[in-house]
Amino acid sequence: MAKIVISGGIPLHGDVAISGAKNAVLPILAACLLADEPVSIGNVPHLHDVTTTMELLGQMGVQLVLDDRMKIHVDPRSTDRYFAPYELVKTMRASILVLGPLVARFGQAEVSLPGGCAIGSRPVDQHIRGLQALGAEVKVENGYIKARADRLRGTRIAMDMVTVTGTENIMMAAALARGTTVIENAAQEPEVVDLAACLNSMGARIEGAGTATVVIEGVERLHGTHYEVLPDRIETGTFLVAGAISGGRVTTKHARPKILDAVLAKLEEAGAHINTGEDWIELDMRGRRPKAVNITTAPYPAFPTDMQAQFTALNCVAEGVGIITETVFENRFMHAHELQRLGADIRLEGNTAIIKGVEHMSGAPLMATDLRASACLVLAGLVAEGDTVVDRVYHIDRGYENIEEKLGTLGAKIRRLPN
Numbered sequence: 152m153a154k155i156v157i158s159g160g161i162p163l164h165g166d167v168a169i170s171g172a173k174n175a176v177l178p179i180l181a182a183c184l185l186a187d188e189p190v191s192i193g194n195v196p197h198l199h200d201v202t203t204t205m206e207l208l209g210q211m212g213v214q215l216v217l218d219d220r221m222k223i224h225v226d227p228r229s230t231d232r233y234f235a236p237y238e239l240v241k242t243m244r245a246s247i248l249v250l251g252p253l254v255a256r257f258g259q260a261e262v263s264l265p266g267g268c269a270i271g272s273r274p275v276d277q278h279i280r281g282l283q284a285l286g287a288e289v290k291v292e293n294g295y296i297k298a299r300a301d302r303l304r305g306t307r308i309a310m311d312m313v314t315v316t317g318t319e320n321i322m323m324a325a326a327l328a329r330g331t332t333v334i335e336n337a338a339q340e341p342e343v344v345d346l347a348a349c350l351n352s353m354g355a356r357i358e359g360a361g362t363a364t365v366v367i368e369g370v371e372r373l374h375g376t377h378y379e380v381l382p383d384r385i386e387t388g389t390f391l392v393a394g395a396i397s398g399g400r401v402t403t404k405h406a407r408p409k410i411l412d413a414v415l416a417k418l419e420e421a422g423a424h425i426n427t428g429e430d431w432i433e434l435d436m437r438g439r440r441p442k443a444v445n446i447t448t449a450p451y452p453a454f455p456t457d458m459q460a461q462f463t464a465l466n467c468v469a470e471g472v473g474i475i476t477e478t479v480f481e482n483r484f485m486h487a488h489e490l491q492r493l494g495a496d497i498r499l500e501g502n503t504a505i506i507k508g509v510e511h512m513s514g515a516p517l518m519a520t521d522l523r524a525s526a527c528l529v530l531a532g533l534v535a536e537g538d539t540v541v542d543r544v545y546h547i548d549r550g551y552e553n554i555e556e557k558l559g560t561l562g563a564k565i566r567r568l569p570n
């Protein structure tokens with residue numbers, strides 16, 4: 152399995168271009184199933200999850216062409232299979248996003264239940280309940296969600312908890328339903344807003360995305376469009392932490408500062424100087440050791456769970472004690488044990504990590520367990536003395552485009568060892 156080797160101790164300097172958001176492009180690709188004309192999507196990040204989604208749609212009969220400017224041309228007119236197999240769904244949870252579009256557009260879907268993964272059990276009961284409320288007949292059999300419907304009917308759906316892909320699945324299904332759907336307690340993440348904007352550019356009538364109440368007036372059909380995916384706020388945050396943890400100065404370009412308020416506030420609290428423009432963020436931590444910060448993850452606009460592991464790494468070398476509380480997923484501290492191998496002082500108590508910053512960590516071989524845990528280990532490697540070798544980096548390729556190249560342009564000593 153490929154590994155990444157980092158020789159720590161170099162403050163990072165320079166500019167890094169941020170790619171399109173993984174968590175926006177995946178639902179947007181699924182939304183193409185709803186259209187009866189070709190759709191093109193720009194600012195597509197080069198990620199393993201994108202390749203998996205293309206494979207998933209491809210085996211449903213959708214024609215997809217990826218051009219050299221990272222634009223995907225999607226022609227859904229040839230869709231003739233409504234099936235998402237376990238083999239693909241198990242590698243990428245976002246495959247569940249084809250469920251709503253398939254039922255709404257083709258009246259049937261058979262989608263494997265996504266398995267539990269390293270960060271928690273992650274059930275999909277809200278997706279199923281939402282589709283049933285819209286009038287679909289849904290049963291779970293042999294590990295597959297089997298859904299059927301003539302035409303979905305708009306209704307009022309109050310979600311039991313804030314779920315990002317749950318909100319997205321129902322929003323997509325409701326876009327072609329007869330009548331109006333109101334989703335209450337909807338997820339407000341920027342990626343939900345991006346999906347709604349893409350659907351609206353296809354002719355959908357969605358209002359309120361980005362608030363807790365989304366109103367979808369169903370339409371008869373969705374047409375083709377071109378849509379540019381929003382920048383990845385988690386990739387942006389990860390590179391800013393790379394600047395902070397290494398005591399450097401990093402500018403993220405093609406970023407969107409407005410969707411990173413909670414993360415930027417914590418970086419400032421950690422002692423970083425932050426400057427922002429319309430589409431860039433500059434972080435300066437030169438000559439300073441970060442200060443420990445307390446963090447509680449929660450749905451947007453609060454601090455994102457997808458940035459928790461990176462800030463855990465930052466606290467490991469910060470001055471003072473930082474307490475991190477994870478409220479979204481029940482098992483998202485797998486990186487803590489690996490950080491301890493570098494010399495970090497972390498104590499886990501239920502959903503809380505208590506981190507006492509140390510002045511030095513030293514490189515060690517480490518095992519990545521999930522996407523953001525991998526990013527956290529790479530960040531820790533940037534400051535650990537000597538070589539840190541991160542194994543199972545296929546996790547990182549799910550959600551970061553060329554991370555070692557991008558960190559390399561900032562001056563990091565980092566390389567990939569092939570299988």
Ligand SMILES: CC(=O)N[C@H]1[C@@H](OP(=O)(O)OP(=O)(O)OC[C@H]2O[C@@H](n3ccc(=O)[nH]c3=O)[C@H](O)[C@@H]2O)O[C@H](CO)[C@@H](O)[C@@H]1O
Binds near residue numbers: 245277313316456480
């Ligand atoms: C592809 C994508 O966009 N992934 C993101 C999405 O995942 P995802 O959409 O899977 O995460 P959710 O927002 O659904 O999960 C939030 C919480 O709700 C629970 N839950 C969710 C659905 C459900 O039917 N029943 C249920 O109990 C989950 O177990 C979890 O505890 O949002 C997460 C939370 O911001 C992020 O970490 C992921 O990066």
Ligand SMILES: C=C(OP(=O)(O)O)C(=O)O
Binds near residue numbers: 174244245457522523
């Ligand atoms: C948990 C994540 O992704 P996914 O929902 O695709 O597993 C993530 O992006 O950190």
